[in-house]
Amino acid sequence: MMKRPIALILAALLSTSLSAVYAPIPEEDLGQAFIVRLGGGVYHDSNIFGGATGEISSMVYRLAPSLSFNSSLTDQTFLTAGYHLSYDHVEDRPQNQELISHTFNVRLAHAFSQSTTIDFNNVYMIAENPESLLAGIPLNTDQSFRSNQLDGTFLSKLTQRVGYTLKVRSSIYDFDLPTLASQLNRAELLAGASADYEVSEATKVLGEFRYLNVGYDTGGNRKDKVSLYYLAGLDYAPSEQVSLSARVGLEQRFRWGAPDDDAPYAEITGRYQYGEKSFVAAGYIHAVEESSNVDIYTDVQVNRFFVNLQHAMTAQIFGSVFYNVEPSTLNGRTGISPDRDETTQRAGLALTYQPQRHWTVSGTYDYDLTESDDPNRGLERERIGVDVRYSF
16 A cells, blocks of 8 residues: 555645635645535725726625545545636626636546656636736736646656656646737647756755747747756755755747847745644745737746745634735847836735634735836736635
8 A cells, every 4th residue: 555655645735725815725624525615705906907007996796616526546546626616796897797717627646656656737717807917918808818737747766866757737828808819828838857866865956857838829930939948956855844945057948039048047945834734935936937918028037036924823813924026027029129127016914714613714915016117017906805615
């Protein structure tokens, strides 16, 4: 019986939860395979379309039921699946006031042995009321989209100390509004391979190669890209409570219709679990990512700093904090726009009370701020609300 691999898989799967706000809201572990959650809430949104000017505010009333299933199919195979529905009534929204979003997820993990596992995870989303709106998009009443992300991971060992990992991610983005679709609809393929050496029980060093292909549905001859990543890394986990991961290296980016470029790449993340339901996680990422104004800017060079904290004040009361700041440079297209500086901040606060088993009540606050040299990309948005959930 492969108990250790399955335990690791279970921990990874159950640590992921769907949330409608930035700060984490703890979900009650009912200790059962099939769980139904009935949620509802109300919040005030100061900028429902994320406009730089002409902001429209509104009260939003939400119903959010969900289903989840987590179970071992065999001693070595674990399955999780879920469905989340979000029905929003946006009181002062022009035209359509009823917005319905769906999220479907399924994950299958199998342990061939103590050292060899395979893991597939797929998330399909239909979003009519996106949580984070697009900066720089002219004010419109429809930023809805469909997306699908499929992840696959295979881990194994060559010797007791030498292992390897193969990863692949396929992402598809499909916007409903024709003007957004012609600019942003695309498919991304990310594949990677790494070899690691176990220096000690707590420490691994590794080398990693990644390949990224970004293909747009329209105008690919000037918007498509291919990136090659050459990375070195370190994974350090001295205990179940503490973990640190780092990847640093070089990205070679080849652009269709724009100059190629080499850029440094870094991702550094850490997590400390200091209580059963208390943790702090933080990190830094430096990368080149896609822009929401891809006809004006080829892409954006991002420095992303984030911290995520959840603290159990008592057995029934939890406080959560999320903060993300991204000082960035928009890479302008030659002859269309110069490079421009931009800083995006996202913050979230949540106070959660579990009065009794099955019930959760949360007060939440989210804040978005984008300050940009491009005046069309500025954004300020606040959301404050109350959320109630019943699980069984």
